[in-house]
Amino acid sequence: MSTATLAAASLNLEPANESGMDQLLEIAMGPQHPSTHGVFRMNVVLDGERVVRLKPVFGYLHRNHEKIAENETYLGSMPYTDRLDYMCPLTNNWAYALAVEKLAGIQVPERAEYLRVITGELTRLQNHTCLIGFLMQDMGASGTPLMYAFRQREIILDLFEALTGARMMCNYMRFGGCRVDLPAGWLDQAKKVVAGFPRFLDEYESLLVSNEILMDRTQDVGVLSKELAISAGISGPMARASGVDYDIRKVDHYSIYDRFAFRVPLGSHGDVYDRFMIRLLEMRESVNILQQAMRDIPEGPIVDPKTKIRGFRPKPGEAYGRIEGPKGELGFYLVSDGSPNPYRYRVRPPSLINLTILEDLCLGRNVADIVVILGSIDIVMGEVDR
Amino acid sequence: MDEKLKTELSKQGIFTTSLQELYNWGRTSSIWPLNFGLACCAIEMIATTMARYDLARFGAEVFRPSPRQADLMIVAGTVTKKMAPQVVRLYNQMPEPKYVISMGACAISGGPFKQGYNVLKGIDRYIPVDIYIPGCPPRPEALIDAFMELQKKIDAQQLTGENRPRHLNADEPSEFIVPQFGEHDLEPTRNSSIWEPPLVQIAQTGSDESGSH
Numbered sequence: 001m002s003t004a005t006l007a008a009a010s011l012n013l014e015p016a017n018e019s020g021m022d023q024l025l026e027i028a029m030g031p032q033h034p035s036t037h038g039v040f041r042m043n044v045v046l047d048g049e050r051v052v053r054l055k056p057v058f059g060y061l062h063r064n065h066e067k068i069a070e071n072e073t074y075l076g077s078m079p080y081t082d083r084l085d086y087m088c089p090l091t092n093n094w095a096y097a098l099a100v101e102k103l104a105g106i107q108v109p110e111r112a113e114y115l116r117v118i119t120g121e122l123t124r125l126q127n128h129t130c131l132i133g134f135l136m137q138d139m140g141a142s143g144t145p146l147m148y149a150f151r152q153r154e155i156i157l158d159l160f161e162a163l164t165g166a167r168m169m170c171n172y173m174r175f176g177g178c179r180v181d182l183p184a185g186w187l188d189q190a191k192k193v194v195a196g197f198p199r200f201l202d203e204y205e206s207l208l209v210s211n212e213i214l215m216d217r218t219q220d221v222g223v224l225s226k227e228l229a230i231s232a233g234i235s236g237p238m239a240r241a242s243g244v245d246y247d248i249r250k251v252d253h254y255s256i257y258d259r260f261a262f263r264v265p266l267g268s269h270g271d272v273y274d275r276f277m278i279r280l281l282e283m284r285e286s287v288n289i290l291q292q293a294m295r296d297i298p299e300g301p302i303v304d305p306k307t308k309i310r311g312f313r314p315k316p317g318e319a320y321g322r323i324e325g326p327k328g329e330l331g332f333y334l335v336s337d338g339s340p341n342p343y344r345y346r347v348r349p350p351s352l353i354n355l356t357i358l359e360d361l362c363l364g365r366n367v368a369d370i371v372v373i374l375g376s377i378d379i380v381m382g383e384v385d386r
Numbered sequence: 387m388d389e390k391l392k393t394e395l396s397k398q399g400i401f402t403t404s405l406q407e408l409y410n411w412g413r414t415s416s417i418w419p420l421n422f423g424l425a426c427c428a429i430e431m432i433a434t435t436m437a438r439y440d441l442a443r444f445g446a447e448v449f450r451p452s453p454r455q456a457d458l459m460i461v462a463g464t465v466t467k468k469m470a471p472q473v474v475r476l477y478n479q480m481p482e483p484k485y486v487i488s489m490g491a492c493a494i495s496g497g498p499f500k501q502g503y504n505v506l507k508g509i510d511r512y513i514p515v516d517i518y519i520p521g522c523p524p525r526p527e528a529l530i531d532a533f534m535e536l537q538k539k540i541d542a543q544q545l546t547g548e549n550r551p552r553h554l555n556a557d558e559p560s561e562f563i564v565p566q567f568g569e570h571d572l573e574p575t576r577n578s579s580i581w582e583p584p585l586v587q588i589a590q591t592g593s594d595e596s597g598s599h
Contacts, residue, residue: 031469031472032422032453032472032476033451034421034451038423038424038425038428039424039425039469059466059468060466060468060469060472061424061425061463061464061466061469062466062468062504063425063464063466063499063502063504063505064499064501064502064503064504064505065499067502067503068499068501068502071501079498080498083425083426083498086425086426086429087429146432146436147436147437150432150433150436150437150438151436151437151438153433154433154436154438167430167525168426168429168430168523169426169522169523381425382425382426
């Protein structure tokens with residue numbers, strides 16, 4: 001822990017204007033910036049090298065997702081959900097399908113639930129690997145960690161492509177099930193990929209976890225307290241890194257998650273290093289879930305035969321479906337007035353809500369830390385701006 | 387120069403070339419793209435540079451964060467009306483010769499989000515686009531194909547004459563109008579020197595012989 005105390009000592013929180021130099025500098029980071037994870041802009045006020053104020057500017061990727069969905073049929077919005085958080089389309093599909101199933105009271109067959117868990121957890125694996133790669137890229141380790149992450153991502157994308165026909169925009173879930181059944185040999189291939197994943201994680205960990213530069217740059221940087229995490233509505237790995245024991249897979253028992261034995265890793269410091277470690281540990285748990293799910297998957301139908309695909313009109317009412325997405329609580333709130341398209345369609349994006357505390361984490365830190373803190377929050381602008 | 391003489395000389399260890407070939411060879415083999423992603427397509431753009439697809443084989447792995455050092459802009463993703471001025475400004479900041487790849491359905495025409503009130507219906511309304519790649523998002527292979535098409539295009543350009551690149555033509559503008567956020571829409575809504583809405587021509591029955599079949 002010597003590095004941690006060193007980092008704390010070097011963070012001098014006294015104002016630096018004793019020499020009469022009290023000029024503040026305002027800079028705009030983004031929307032075109034190599035490390036803002038898309039088109040995100042931060043108006044940062046600096047005192048020397050330290051952040052005095054930070055104002056995020058959103059909306060550079062506002063693609064009118066919600067308004068378009070209100071004019072689409074229920075099923076017509078499914079491909080749009082792929083493009084929300086474009087790193088993990090399958091979990092977006094799942095959350096939306098869950099909301100509509102709640103609204104219309106549709107039951108999902110057993111095999112479809114397993115398929116959802118398998119594809120969802122594979123999505124979590126590829127999201128977390130890529131996130132860590134991008135975080136390292138932001139820290140200056142350009143190349144190697146991201147190359148490793150994308151190598152692994154391609155292997156998982158091959159599985160998605162074989163199953164759904166698309167690498168990124170899968171459009172796989174349907175109300176009351178899934179679109180297609182597993183092709184021949186898919187499960188064996190997936191088992192191989194999952195069995196090989198811990199080896200990749202070991203490699204990744206040995207490369208990164210005890211790296212001195214990484215520890216210096218991340219430990220005690222961007223500390224999010226447990227209280228702030230709860231009061232700001234932070235969810236997902238970000239909240240768990242601050243020690244909030246809140247995993248919707250355990251809280252809601254949605255789908256069939258209570259059949260699997262898995263643990264929820266918790267952090268204790270809430271700094272960038274914890275957020276990085278949480279993701280590594282979560283991937284190991286996902287591998288656990290995947291192995292159990294692929295062992296137990298039953299035969300049977302993959303979609304509820306009673307669900308209407310055409311002319312789908314749920315009864316008037318409202319529903320909120322949420323899942324534990326790779327980034328946090330991903331929810332869809334739908335209001336139906338009995339017509340073929342939703343009256344109100346609202347997304348609860350984990351990226352946006354996790355991003356709201358960015359200024360709190362960055363105040364008093366150096367400019368270079370902003371990039372690392374932002375990288376550890378794990379945002380995707382498609383979801384933030386929608 | 388005679389091709390036979392050229393091969394004969396190369397056997398003797400003498401390499402001859404024209405200035406144009408040398409110039410184009412240099413430009414085709416080191417296209418530096420601007421490190422600039424807008425939306426989903428940017429992820430596929432990154433995937434293209436990674437190990438499996440390895441854009442470095444085409445001399446194009448050097449993604450520059452500054453437009454001042456870039457030759458190629460890959461418009462990778464949905465251009466919203468809030469972002470369009472910045473995209474055009476970045477293009478204006480790039481030094482000549484510069485090229486544009488319009489990657490994905492959104493950058494070409496607005497794609498699935500075309501009906502959105504905040505989405506620009508194609509970046510070619512404001513900047514000249516050299517290569518379009520359809521797809522949502524296009525696969526990395528498609529982006530590599532676009533690179534190869536662009537290389538062919540650069541290779542075919544001549545230093546003089548009609549087919550010379552834009553920057554060697556004094557009449558061609560190197561900067562384009564940066565749209566401003568107006569009261570209702572971007573102003574101007576298009577750069578009419580490079581883009582006009584397609585005209586639908588309705589053939590008069592009987593009056594035109596060539597139009598009938």
